Amino acid sequence: MSKDACAPQTTKDLLPSLLGYQLRLAQLAVFEDLQQILDDFNLTPSLFGALVIVDANPGLKQTQLAADLRLDRSSVVPMVERLVQRQLLTRERANSDRRSNALRLTAAGHGLLQELVPRVRDHEARFFSAFSDAEKYQLHAFLRRLNDADQQDHQQD
Amino acid sequence: MSKDACAPQTTKDLLPSLLGYQLRLAQLAVFEDLQQILDDFNLTPSLFGALVIVDANPGLKQTQLAADLRLDRSSVVPMVERLVQRQLLTRERANSDRRSNALRLTAAGHGLLQELVPRVRDHEARFFSAFSDAEKYQLHAFLRRLNDADQQDHQQD
DNA sequence: TATTGTTATACTCTATAACTATA
DNA sequence: TATAGTTATAGAGTATAACAATA
Numbered sequence: 001m002s003k004d005a006c007a008p009q010t011t012k013d014l015l016p017s018l019l020g021y022q023l024r025l026a027q028l029a030v031f032e033d034l035q036q037i038l039d040d041f042n043l044t045p046s047l048f049g050a051l052v053i054v055d056a057n058p059g060l061k062q063t064q065l066a067a068d069l070r071l072d073r074s075s076v077v078p079m080v081e082r083l084v085q086r087q088l089l090t091r092e093r094a095n096s097d098r099r100s101n102a103l104r105l106t107a108a109g110h111g112l113l114q115e116l117v118p119r120v121r122d123h124e125a126r127f128f129s130a131f132s133d134a135e136k137y138q139l140h141a142f143l144r145r146l147n148d149a150d151q152q153d154h155q156q157d
Numbered sequence: 158m159s160k161d162a163c164a165p166q167t168t169k170d171l172l173p174s175l176l177g178y179q180l181r182l183a184q185l186a187v188f189e190d191l192q193q194i195l196d197d198f199n200l201t202p203s204l205f206g207a208l209v210i211v212d213a214n215p216g217l218k219q220t221q222l223a224a225d226l227r228l229d230r231s232s233v234v235p236m237v238e239r240l241v242q243r244q245l246l247t248r249e250r251a252n253s254d255r256r257s258n259a260l261r262l263t264a265a266g267h268g269l270l271q272e273l274v275p276r277v278r279d280h281e282a283r284f285f286s287a288f289s290d291a292e293k294y295q296l297h298a299f300l301r302r303l304n305d306a307d308q309q310d311h312q313q314d
Numbered sequence: 315t316a317t318t319g320t321t322a323t324a325c326t327c328t329a330t331a332a333c334t335a336t337a
Numbered sequence: 338t339a340t341a342g343t344t345a346t347a348g349a350g351t352a353t354a355a356c357a358a359t360a
Contacts, residue, residue: 011274012213015206018281019293020187022300024202027184028227029307030177045181046350049172056169063318070185075351077320099318099359117168124175130306131299136176139299142292143179149287150186203327220341232328234343256336256341 033127037119041112048116050079054089054103055113061100062091088112190284194276198269205273207236211246211260212270218257219248245269 015021031045038048046069053068054060062080066073080103083089088109094102105113128136172178188202195205203226210225211217219237223230237260240246245266251259262270285293 011209011270014274014277015209015213016301017297018277019285019297019300020184020191020202020281021206022297022304023180023184023187025227025304025307026300027177027180029304030180034177044349045177049178052168052172056172061318070182071350072352073319074321074353078350097318097360101319113168117171120171120175124177128176128303130302135299139296140174140176140179142288142296142299143176143183144173145287146285147179147182147186150182201326218341228327229329230342231330231344235327251341254337254341256334258342 030127034120034123037116037123041116043116047079047083048120050076050083051088051105051109051113051116055105055110058104059094059102061094061097061102063100065103083109187284191277191280194273194280198273200273204236204240205277207233207240208245208262208266208270208273212262212267215261216251216259218251218254218259220257222260240266 034045034048038044043051049069050065053065057064062076063073065080066076069076080089080091080101084091087106090104090106091101092104094100128139131139191202191205195201200208206226207222210222214221219233220230222237223233226233237246237248237258241248244263247261247263248258249261251257285296288296
C-alpha cells in the first residue's frame with residue numbers, strides 16, 4: 001500500500017481523495033435527509049440536538065449546552081428562546097448558581113421527543129441501509145475515535 | 158449483534174449513537190483544522206474546492222461548478238467573482254455556447270494550488286494520523302459508497 | 315475579578331425570484 | 338421556450354464585543 005491511503009498522483013482527483021471532502025458530502029446528505037423529517041415538526045437538526053442534549057442532561061446550563069453544540073453561548077440564546085416559546089423546554093434560574101439557567105424539557109418536550117426519536121432512528125436506518133450492521137458499527141467506531149480525540153478541546157467539565 | 162449497530166436503550170445517548178451526528182462533528186473538526194491552513198492564503202474550504210474543481214476540469218461552466226459544490230448557481234457567482242478579481246482564474250464566454258462562462262485557472266492560480274496542495278495533504282495526514290493506512294482506506298471507502306450513491310441526484314452530465 | 319446570560323450588531327453563506335442574453 | 342449568468346434581496350446561522358447580575 002502507498003504512503004497515503006488514497007492519494008492521487010495528480011490534482012485531478014484530489015478533492016474526492018480527501019477524507020475531509022467526503023466527510024462534508026456525507027454530512028450534507030445526511031442532514032438534508034434528516035431535515036425532511038424535522039420539517040414536519042418545524043425543527044432544525046440543531047434544535048433537535050438541543051432537545052436531546054437537555055433531555056439527557058436535565059438542569060443543564062446554557063453555557064454547557066453551547067459547548068456540547070460547539071457554539072458560542074450567545075448563539076444558543078435565540079435557540080433556547082425559541083424552544084421555550086414553543087413550550088418544549090423550561091429555562092429557570094439555578095438555585096446553586098443564580099447566574100445560570102437550568103434547562104429542562106417540558107411534558108410537551110418529552111412528548112415531542114418520543115414521537116420524533118423513532119422517526120430519526122428510521123431515517124438513520126434508511127439512510128445507511130446499504131451498510132451491514134458490522135459496517136455501520138465500524139464506521140461509527142472510526143468517527144468516534146476521531147471525535148473523542150478532538151472533544152477534549154471542547155470539554156470544560 | 159443487535160438490530161441497530163449502536164442503538165442505545167434510552168435517549169440519553171441517542172445523539173452520540175447517530176452516525177449523522179458523528180459525521181457532523183467530524184466534518185466540523187476537519188474543516189476547522191483545514192481553515193487554519195487556508196487562512197494563510199485568504200481562502201475558504203469552498204473557494205479551495207472551487208479552484209481544485211476548475212483545475213481538474215478546465216473550461217468548466219459555472220452551472221456545473223455549482224452542481225459539483227452542491228450550491229445554487231447564483232451562490233457561485235460571488236465566489237467566481239472573488240477568484241477572478243484575485244486573478245486566480247479566468248471567466249470567459251464559451252465559444253460553443255455563448256451564454257456560459259468557461260472557467261480556467263490562471264498561472265497564478267496554478268501556482269497557488271501547487272503551493273497549497275501539499276499543505277492540504279499534510280493537514281489530512283496529520284488530522285487522521287491516529288489511523289493506519291488501511292483504516293483510512295476503509296473509512297474513505299465507506300464514505301465514497303455513501304456519497305456515490307447519493308451523487309446521482311446531483312449529477313446532470 | 316471571573317462567569318452567565320443577554321443584547322446589539324455584523325458577517326458569511328445560501329437560496330429565491332426576476333432579469334438579460336443567448337440558444 | 339429553455340438555459341446560463343447575473344442581480345437584488347432575504348433568511349439562517351454564527352461570532353464578537355459590551356453590559357448587568359451574580360459569584
